[in-house]
Amino acid sequence: MTxxxxxxxxxxxxxxxxxxxxxxxxxxxxxxxxVSKDELMADLNVLWMCGLPDYTPGRLIDFRVEGDRVFxxxxxxxxxxxxxxREEALTIFVAxxxxxxxxxxxxxxPLSTALEKVAGALSEGEVESASAIASRIDVEMESxxxxxRTIIEKGLKEKRAxxxxxxxxxxxxxxxxxxxxxxxxxxxxxxxxxxxxHDAKDDRLFRLDRIKSVELGAARVEGDREEFxxxxxxxxxxxxxxxxxxxxxxxxxxxxxLAEKWPAAKVTEHDDGSxxxxxxxxxxxxxxxxxxxxxxxxxxxxxxxxxxxVSGKASEMLEMYS
Amino acid sequence: MDKIERLINxxxxxxxxxxxxxxxxxxxxxxxxxxGGAVALKKMFERDKEELRDMGIxxxxxxxxxxxxxxxIEGDAYYLPHLELEPSEKLAxxxxxxxxxxxxxxxxxxxxxxxxxxxxxEGDQGDGLAEIHWVSPPRERExxxxxxxxxxxxxxxxxxxxxxxxxxxxxxxxxxxxxFSKNGYWYxxxxxxxxxxxxxxxxxxxxxxxxxxxxxxxxxxxxVPEDFEIESSASWEWPPPKDLEDVEARVVFAPRLAFxxxxxxxxxxxxxxxxxxxxxATYEVADPEQFVDWVxxxxxxxxxxxxxxxxxxxxxxxxxxxxxxxAGK
Numbered sequence: 001m002t003x004x005x006x007x008x009x010x011x012x013x014x015x016x017x018x019x020x021x022x023x024x025x026x027x028x029x030x031x032x033x034x035v036s037k038d039e040l041m042a043d044l045n046v047l048w049m050c051g052l053p054d055y056t057p058g059r060l061i062d063f064r065v066e067g068d069r070v071f072x073x074x075x076x077x078x079x080x081x082x083x084x085x086r087e088e089a090l091t092i093f094v095a096x097x098x099x100x101x102x103x104x105x106x107x108x109x110p111l112s113t114a115l116e117k118v119a120g121a122l123s124e125g126e127v128e129s130a131s132a133i134a135s136r137i138d139v140e141m142e143s144x145x146x147x148x149r150t151i152i153e154k155g156l157k158e159k160r161a162x163x164x165x166x167x168x169x170x171x172x173x174x175x176x177x178x179x180x181x182x183x184x185x186x187x188x189x190x191x192x193x194x195x196x197x198h199d200a201k202d203d204r205l206f207r208l209d210r211i212k213s214v215e216l217g218a219a220r221v222e223g224d225r226e227e228f229x230x231x232x233x234x235x236x237x238x239x240x241x242x243x244x245x246x247x248x249x250x251x252x253x254x255x256x257x258l259a260e261k262w263p264a265a266k267v268t269e270h271d272d273g274s275x276x277x278x279x280x281x282x283x284x285x286x287x288x289x290x291x292x293x294x295x296x297x298x299x300x301x302x303x304x305x306x307x308x309x310v311s312g313k314a315s316e317m318l319e320m321y322s
Numbered sequence: 323m324d325k326i327e328r329l330i331n332x333x334x335x336x337x338x339x340x341x342x343x344x345x346x347x348x349x350x351x352x353x354x355x356x357x358g359g360a361v362a363l364k365k366m367f368e369r370d371k372e373e374l375r376d377m378g379i380x381x382x383x384x385x386x387x388x389x390x391x392x393x394x395i396e397g398d399a400y401y402l403p404h405l406e407l408e409p410s411e412k413l414a415x416x417x418x419x420x421x422x423x424x425x426x427x428x429x430x431x432x433x434x435x436x437x438x439x440x441x442x443x444e445g446d447q448g449d450g451l452a453e454i455h456w457v458s459p460p461r462e463r464e465x466x467x468x469x470x471x472x473x474x475x476x477x478x479x480x481x482x483x484x485x486x487x488x489x490x491x492x493x494x495x496x497x498x499x500x501x502f503s504k505n506g507y508w509y510x511x512x513x514x515x516x517x518x519x520x521x522x523x524x525x526x527x528x529x530x531x532x533x534x535x536x537x538x539x540x541x542x543x544x545x546v547p548e549d550f551e552i553e554s555s556a557s558w559e560w561p562p563p564k565d566l567e568d569v570e571a572r573v574v575f576a577p578r579l580a581f582x583x584x585x586x587x588x589x590x591x592x593x594x595x596x597x598x599x600x601x602x603a604t605y606e607v608a609d610p611e612q613f614v615d616w617v618x619x620x621x622x623x624x625x626x627x628x629x630x631x632x633x634x635x636x637x638x639x640x641x642x643x644x645x646x647x648x649a650g651k
Binding site for chain 2: 009086091297315
């Protein structure tokens with residue numbers, strides 16, 4: 001779909017919101033349609049040139065701005081939005097299926113009846129094709145059966161701060177933090193809580209299965225977060241200057257599989273089939289644990305510190321097993 | 323006139339008029355400022371209709387009594403019907419439409435439009451709702467969009483693919499049947515023309531743009547076999563589970579990380595807390611390799627107690643890692 005089609009679609013969807021007696025709030029329109037005020041005004045200026053034959057001023061779409069509200073008139077034929085398209089229905093079906101699989105909704109319940117009503121609003125051919133395509137797309141979402149689920153959801157719904165004990169995998173330590181929860185995210189095959197961390201003074205992602213305990217805090221979460229920036233997840237992480245430069249040499253393809261997990265890693269292939277993977281990380285602790293699984297199939301070329309850590313851990317653990 | 327204005331005018335007039343309009347009617351109204359002869363204008367009109375159809379707006383052709391052709395957009399087909407949702411259904415639908423907002427998938431745009439449309443009649447459903455979002459790694463966004471298009475329109479797609487065990491990529495032409503995500507990665511399932519069989523492609527091993535066939539865009543290039551099921555493709559495992567019966571494994575966790583005992587993929591059979599705060603858990607293990615990988619990630623904070631096959635595997639890995647690290651000194 002071209003940018004122009006997308007814009008046309010947006011304009012046709014926007015007009016109905018502005019044709020009511022009370023008009024519409026400009027900031028709310030901008031938020032809802034993800035546009036700036038300038039873009040909105042540009043759209044209105046195009047609409048203002050459109051209308052019905054004979055295209056005399058009395059037949060053209062008109063608008064006026066009062067304070068932060070906008071009123072559109074002479075557009076009765078656009079007073080209701082265009083019905084759901086096949087893509088929109090498809091999206092709702094795929095998402096609905098994922099949420100049911102994840103256990104967020106029961107198989108028979110409000111979601112399934114709502115989906116039936118959506119299907120009822122489509123033409124017969126479209127229901128068939130949207131549900132046929134939806135059945136061929138499987139979006140993985142595990143059920144989040146964390147025992148903290150109820151309390152985290154309570155924090156999210158009531159906009160209350162949470163006090164969490166969190167295990168940081170990269171630093172290999174458990175710490176207590178006060179966080180303002182925003183939303184739950186499913187990404188990379190794991191559940192995360194996206195929250196503002198008062199200690200880090202920034203948004204952070206907390207993997208649900210690394211949360212050791214949660215308590216509901218007293219403080220209210222300030223403000224509404226309409227948009228959030230998803231902080232770098234594992235893999236998109238860009239370490240700073242202080243990061244260690246790590247060079248590993250793998251005998252075979254497992255090196256390439258590892259590199260797929262960290263797209264920032266640099267992979268060099270050698271004629272003998274072995275693979276060098278270079279990556280940067282701020283903490284070596286997690287990596288030393290992670291490398292144990294490869295046994296003798298990986299050679300740590302640098303840094304020395306990582307080699308020391310791995311040999312220290314391996315011998316400590318071998319004693320546990322002897 | 324700007325194309326966007328022309329398309330709005332065309333939609334407006336066809337929607338507003340109760341009776342169908344002929345092309346002559348349109349020529350003297352919507353197309354009156356356009357330059358070109360009758361043939362060129364008719365072509366322009368045909369393209370405009372196509373464009374509207376791409377957006378889902380159907381311009382219907384109606385034969386008129388005097389052998390002329392009329393065009394109309396029917397209100398019933400255009401306007402959003404009232405969904406008449408119960409309050410609990412509204413909440414459910416709002417949560418569903420939000421799932422893919424900002425997800426980096428081709429679902430993000432339609433999700434936002436759907437949310438707006440539902441909000442038009444039902445109002446915003448924000449409060450009392452735990453938000454859940456689905457986020458995809460950004461590097462796969464463009465490939466996903468193209469694959470979705472091929473999947474929906476049933477068109478061949480082509481790309482350059484590098485299998486994990488090959489050093490050189492090969493060009494593939496594929497009939498996209500299905501798409502799934504697993505452990506955080508996207509996979510395409512389809513009939514591969516190069517290999518002549520059903521194949522599964524991991525999206526991050528696609529090393530070129532994905533191109534959708536543009537020949538005869540209105541007609542599908544293939545049929546999806548009736549017995550195709552995405553679930554059976556998605557239940558495929560790597561590494562393939564060994565030919566072993568499920569083994570029962572016991573692991574002891576140090577107090578510090580004991581809380582995470584159920585974070586793995588193996589089923590927990592039982593668990594008990596010891597006085598010193600450590601925890602002993604029993605698992606049903608289908609894939610010993612993967613299980614050992616997981617336990618080793620805990621470093622010294624987890625120890626496999628039984629069975630001997632697994633402790634043996636762990637010890638072997640540790641000895642290997644130790645020998646390799648010592649040799650490098």
